[in-house]
Amino acid sequence: VPSLEHNGKIIGESLDLIKYVDSNFEGPSLVPNDPDKKRTLEELLSYTDKFVEMLFASFKGDPEKEAGAAFNYLEDALKKYDDGPFLLGRDFSLADIAYIPFVERFQIFLSEVFKYDIIAGRPKLAAWIEELNKIDAYKQTKIVDPKQLVEYYKQRFM
Numbered sequence: 001v002p003s004l005e006h007n008g009k010i011i012g013e014s015l016d017l018i019k020y021v022d023s024n025f026e027g028p029s030l031v032p033n034d035p036d037k038k039r040t041l042e043e044l045l046s047y048t049d050k051f052v053e054m055l056f057a058s059f060k061g062d063p064e065k066e067a068g069a070a071f072n073y074l075e076d077a078l079k080k081y082d083d084g085p086f087l088l089g090r091d092f093s094l095a096d097i098a099y100i101p102f103v104e105r106f107q108i109f110l111s112e113v114f115k116y117d118i119i120a121g122r123p124k125l126a127a128w129i130e131e132l133n134k135i136d137a138y139k140q141t142k143i144v145d146p147k148q149l150v151e152y153y154k155q156r157f158m
Contacts, residue, residue: 015045018094030094037081037088044077044087044095051099055106059157063114067106071118071125074099078124085124085131092135100132101141108146109153 003012004020011017022030032038051070058066077087084090087099103118107129110116119126132138143149 015048015094015098018097022094028091030092030097032088032091032093037093040077040080041088041093041095045098047073048098048102052102055102056157058110059113059153063110063116067110067116067118071103071122074103074128075122075125078128085127087128096128096132100129100138103129104143105149105153108143108149112146112150113154 002014002017003010004017005011006020006024009020011020018030032041051073054070055067058070074087078085081087081089086092087095103125107118110118119129
């Protein structure tokens with residue numbers, strides 16, 4: 001579990017950690033200034049737990065239906081801002097960071113185990129994943145061994 005100790009403060013929850021880094025260190029902000037995009041960011045962040053729950057639940061039910069609803073949510077979110085490939089438009093944000101690790105892992109697992117293609121019929125989701133795969137910092141965090149992930153998920157969740 002990632003954690004950060006800075007100025008005597010320890011942060012372990014990943015979204016809180018990212019917000020803390022964003023507000024306490026130099027670099028481009030991961031939180032938009034635009035009030036509408038800030039609201040959308042908070043909506044997206046508040047949905048992450050439900051998103052993940054739906055995907056794990058799909059392992060024991062109908063992955064195409066149950067996981068499909070979760071990925072349709074992201075596809076619709078990506079349609080909100082036409083100015084770019086990311087969840088809040090042209091700029092990479094905390095929303096993208098919150099979702100991509102889950103999307104990456106579930107894409108691997110659902111494809112391998114259920115032969116379910118999460119990007120089929122979801123062009124915005126496909127473009128979003130493609131854009132994120134161009135970011136060097138993200139590439140460094142990607143799953144090294146997809147087979148190991150599949151076996152772990154099978155043992156733990158099925």
